Amino acid sequence: MRVLSGVQPSGKLHIGNYFGMMKPAIELQEQGEAFLFIANYHALTSVHEGAALREMTRDVALDFLACGIDPERTAFYRQSDVPEVHELAWLLSVLTPMGLLERCHSFKDKTAKGLAASHGLFAYPVLMAADILAVNATVVPVGRDQKQHVEVTRDVATRFNNAFGEVFVMPEPSIRETVAVVPGIDGQKMSKSYHNTIEIFGSGKPLKKRIMKILTDSKELEDAKDPDMCNVFALYKLFADEAAQVELAERYRAGGMGYGHAKTELFETMERYFEPMRERRMRLEKDPDFVEDVLRAGAKRASEVAQDVLGRAREAVGLA
Numbered sequence: 001m002r003v004l005s006g007v008q009p010s011g012k013l014h015i016g017n018y019f020g021m022m023k024p025a026i027e028l029q030e031q032g033e034a035f036l037f038i039a040n041y042h043a044l045t046s047v048h049e050g051a052a053l054r055e056m057t058r059d060v061a062l063d064f065l066a067c068g069i070d071p072e073r074t075a076f077y078r079q080s081d082v083p084e085v086h087e088l089a090w091l092l093s094v095l096t097p098m099g100l101l102e103r104c105h106s107f108k109d110k111t112a113k114g115l116a117a118s119h120g121l122f123a124y125p126v127l128m129a130a131d132i133l134a135v136n137a138t139v140v141p142v143g144r145d146q147k148q149h150v151e152v153t154r155d156v157a158t159r160f161n162n163a164f165g166e167v168f169v170m171p172e173p174s175i176r177e178t179v180a181v182v183p184g185i186d187g188q189k190m191s192k193s194y195h196n197t198i199e200i201f202g203s204g205k206p207l208k209k210r211i212m213k214i215l216t217d218s219k220e221l222e223d224a225k226d227p228d229m230c231n232v233f234a235l236y237k238l239f240a241d242e243a244a245q246v247e248l249a250e251r252y253r254a255g256g257m258g259y260g261h262a263k264t265e266l267f268e269t270m271e272r273y274f275e276p277m278r279e280r281r282m283r284l285e286k287d288p289d290f291v292e293d294v295l296r297a298g299a300k301r302a303s304e305v306a307q308d309v310l311g312r313a314r315e316a317v318g319l320a
């Protein structure tokens with residue numbers, strides 16, 4: 001099994017990113033070789049300010065390492081340090097039907113939200129396919145919104161293999177259904193672009209304030225409440241163990257507990273959950289050389305594989 005996933009450094013990482021992608025990817029590194037990268041080429045589809053991109057890239061590196069990437073097991077790198085993916089993207093691009101990209105939800109969603117409809121944004125699933133195929137990934141842990149892109153990858157890889165011979169390994173998406181769509185504070189999918197996120201490394205007052213903003217219905221304190229219809233409870237379930245979940249659910253159903261109380265429980269549980277990671281992040285922040293070394297070593301490992309795959313692809317199409 002070879003695991004690969006990536007995240008765009010286009011804003012502060014949130015608990016949807018954490019449960020949908022980071023935690024599964026970090027757990028999968030125990031089972032096989034893993035490649036995780038910071039998709040900074042992808043982020044250029046929405047971030048057009050050099051200093052901001054650089055800072056967000058650094059933040060994502062710290063976040064991931066703090067959350068548990070083991071650099072011994074996992075090649076952790078910046079996408080732009082493995083430029084082989086671009087040449088590969090072109091070789092895939094010429095085999096990608098326009099219709100396949102036109103059907104991608106992500107382009108439609110992002111342009112509907114006001115992102116410029118650039119060629120890069122439209123073609124981005126092809127670059128994503130190159131990210132995956134360049135390292136012979138077999139398992140791609142992602143949230144549900146990325147499933148279609150892994151399907152595009154399989155489609156294009158099959159076209160290539162049929163046309164030129166077996167070069168690419170077929171990847172599978174790995175989606176944890178229980179956390180495939182973590183809701184935001186407004187109940188929609190949590191997403192940087194919906195401004196409804198709860199940051200992983202928020203804490204103290206700002207975190208509490210954010211949690212207090214979670215949308216609930218207008219039931220009175222004494223009313224019985226349905227935990228399964230409540231955004232606060234949906235988020236609480238991500239952090240609390242089974243016994244704590246059952247206990248809070250009973251208090252919802254019994255009435256006499258307000259949503260403010262459930263929110264406080266969520267706040268305290270979340271602070272405890274991320275505490276060890278927050279400490280690790282503070283230590284890492286003081287050691288930028290270590291972080292840089294990890295990223296360089298990761299890029300070296302990814303490049304070795306990518307050069308081999310690209311070499312075989314060039315040979316197959318008649319460039320070499």
Ligand code: ADP
Pocket residue numbers: 006007008016017018019020021022141142143144145146179180181182183189190191192193
């Ligand atoms: P965003 O929607 O905030 O821009 P990204 O598109 O950068 O997030 O997603 C990075 C990874 O996190 C992807 O694998 C994506 O599927 C996952 N992810 C993002 N939001 C959620 C969510 N609300 N629930 C589950 N997974 C998510």
Ligand code: TRP
Pocket residue numbers: 004005006007008039042127128131132140142146149
């Ligand atoms: N498109 C992904 C996102 O927006 C990030 C990404 C880029 C990715 N390349 C990838 C994820 C390859 C998994 C595999 O979240």
